[in-house]
Amino acid sequence: xxxxxxxxxxxxxxxxxxxxxxxxxxxxxxxxxxxxxxxxxxxxxxxxxxxxxxxxxxxxxxxxxxxxxxxxxxxxxxxxxxxxxxxxxxxxxxxxxxxxxxxxxxxxxxxxxxxxxxxxxxxxxxxxxxxxxxxxxxxxxxxxxxxxxxxxxxxxxxxxxxxxxxxxxxxxxxxxxxxxxxxxxxxxxxxxxxxxxxxxxxxxxxxxxxxxx
Numbered sequence: 001x002x003x004x005x006x007x008x009x010x011x012x013x014x015x016x017x018x019x020x021x022x023x024x025x026x027x028x029x030x031x032x033x034x035x036x037x038x039x040x041x042x043x044x045x046x047x048x049x050x051x052x053x054x055x056x057x058x059x060x061x062x063x064x065x066x067x068x069x070x071x072x073x074x075x076x077x078x079x080x081x082x083x084x085x086x087x088x089x090x091x092x093x094x095x096x097x098x099x100x101x102x103x104x105x106x107x108x109x110x111x112x113x114x115x116x117x118x119x120x121x122x123x124x125x126x127x128x129x130x131x132x133x134x135x136x137x138x139x140x141x142x143x144x145x146x147x148x149x150x151x152x153x154x155x156x157x158x159x160x161x162x163x164x165x166x167x168x169x170x171x172x173x174x175x176x177x178x179x180x181x182x183x184x185x186x187x188x189x190x191x192x193x194x195x196x197x198x199x200x201x202x203x204x205x206x207x208x209x210x211x212x213x
Contacts, residue, residue: 053078
């Protein structure tokens with residue numbers, strides 16, 4: 001299902017500030033060489049993440065599912081001088097690409113890459129998170145959310161990606177394990193009295209979640 005008019009997407013990209021050289025190269029290399037390039041956040045969404053991070057100026061950022069590293073580098077641009085971004089990637093092959101891509105950036109010393117299952121890794125990271133970006137296995141979204149909410153700073157923000165899941169969550173009878181999991185996650189957050197949220201129709205959908213005061 002086409003969620004956003006292709007011409008509108010092209011127009012938005014045209015009038016969005018350009019990627020830096022490193023991001024542009026990652027974008028091009030991912031589409032040229034990876035079997036699943038659509039998983040990349042991309043230019044416009046990447047700039048949204050960069051803007052949010054730069055406005056918030058977080059000290060600790062967590063990214064669950066870093067793919068080839070594009071979104072992590074966008075998020076890292078807003079880090080405080082002594083800040084850290086911890087990126088978790090399950091797949092060894094993608095983690096190797098991340099490490100290579102991170103090394104090309106001046107921000108690489110602020111980024112810590114962890115390879116493995118996020119549910120095993122997160123409990124061993126002793127931080128209160130200012131900004132969390134979830135873009136991993138959809139069946140794990142609720143577990144990630146519940147694990148992280150108590151460790152989110154009071155003014156922190158969780159951003160979940162792919163919450164429209166290619167339009168499949170809009171179907172009367174949602175098919176597919178991942179689409180059903182995303183729909184369940186969206187309902188879970190909406191019904192949670194601890195938080196409030198706003199869903200944006202950027203690319204494949206972004207859900208912004210923060211604690212209630």
